[in-house]
Amino acid sequence: MNRREPNKPIRFASAARRWGRWLLVFSITGLSPWAAAQETLHAAASPKPAIVIIIDDIGDNLDAGLRAVRLPGPVTTAFLPHTRYARRLARVAHRHGKDVMLHLPMQADDGATPGPGAITLAMSEEEFHRTLQADLASIPHVAGINNHMGSLLTRQPQSMLWLMQAINRRGALFFVDSRTTAATVAQQVAAENGVPNLRRDVFLDNETTAAAIAIQFERLLNLARHNGSAVAIGHPHGATLDFLEQRLPQLEAEGIRIVSVQTLLQQRQLPATHQAAQPSATELASANGNDPARETHATP
Numbered sequence: 001m002n003r004r005e006p007n008k009p010i011r012f013a014s015a016a017r018r019w020g021r022w023l024l025v026f027s028i029t030g031l032s033p034w035a036a037a038q039e040t041l042h043a044a045a046s047p048k049p050a051i052v053i054i055i056d057d058i059g060d061n062l063d064a065g066l067r068a069v070r071l072p073g074p075v076t077t078a079f080l081p082h083t084r085y086a087r088r089l090a091r092v093a094h095r096h097g098k099d100v101m102l103h104l105p106m107q108a109d110d111g112a113t114p115g116p117g118a119i120t121l122a123m124s125e126e127e128f129h130r131t132l133q134a135d136l137a138s139i140p141h142v143a144g145i146n147n148h149m150g151s152l153l154t155r156q157p158q159s160m161l162w163l164m165q166a167i168n169r170r171g172a173l174f175f176v177d178s179r180t181t182a183a184t185v186a187q188q189v190a191a192e193n194g195v196p197n198l199r200r201d202v203f204l205d206n207e208t209t210a211a212a213i214a215i216q217f218e219r220l221l222n223l224a225r226h227n228g229s230a231v232a233i234g235h236p237h238g239a240t241l242d243f244l245e246q247r248l249p250q251l252e253a254e255g256i257r258i259v260s261v262q263t264l265l266q267q268r269q270l271p272a273t274h275q276a277a278q279p280s281a282t283e284l285a286s287a288n289g290n291d292p293a294r295e296t297h298a299t300p
């Protein structure tokens with residue numbers, strides 16, 4: 001439908017609503033209706049920078065998992081299937097208003113064991129789907145999937161196609177490419193198959209010292225300020241949780257929004273003038289520094 005040619009009664013009603021809002025803003029703020037309108041337009045055209053923070057590898061450790069699912073704000077939480085506390089922690093996360101993801105174990109290059117429920121290159125299509133269904137069934141409230149490890153499997157177009165087809169059959173799931181290898185095709189195959197998708201820009205805690213995490217977090221904020229939004233992945237390490245518990249409550253005063261994956265996906269679907277720019281390949285390469293090929297491992 002052409003939104004510029006609505007019929008007249010709708011146009012009049014929407015104009016009246018708009019003026020009503022401006023007059024309300026005027027009466028509250030003391031701004032003239034014109035200034036209030038300009039403020040409204042400016043706010044819509046340049047939303048505050050948004051960050052997504054995904055904490056994955058949750059499920060083996062109850063205390064660390066509880067801290068992760070209780071982090072301030074709409075932090076996104078990703079759970080390893082068939083781990084001891086995943087089901088219970090996913091329920092707590094959902095109650096705390098967090099998006100819940102399946103952190104899907106995938107075969108890595110280095111022969112490291114991705115853990116229970118892993119999908120591998122050797123699987124037939126039927127084994128692949130049976131494994132994925134059991135993984136999804138093991139975590140309640142799943143809204144999306146990201147890869148755990150997977151430096152071998154996310155390079156395989158056929159495996160990624162099976163995954164995205166399964167996501168489409170189930171419906172209403174998004175995919176986040178953790179980018180454990182620079183050669184991943186996972187996000188590309190997701191896009192080609194119409195699966196809502198994001199990619200990780202920054203790993204917060206490949207190095208688990210407070211100083212290193214703070215540097216990575218500043219990289220995340222700078223990317224978000226420059227591009228409108230940025231996506232980080234962290235893990236339930238003590239140092240990461242200490243840092244985020246202290247740092248996240250400060251962000252609102254700095255004009256940064258923490259948003260869920262689903263909110264950022266919706267925001268990126270807005271018309272171009274309202275949409276955050278996508279980072280260019282060069283910016284991503286510089287943002288990734290040396291870490292795109294790092295494999296993240298579960299830590300009990």
Ligand SMILES: [Zn+2]
Pocket residue numbers: 056057103147148149296297298
């Ligand atoms: Zn992981």
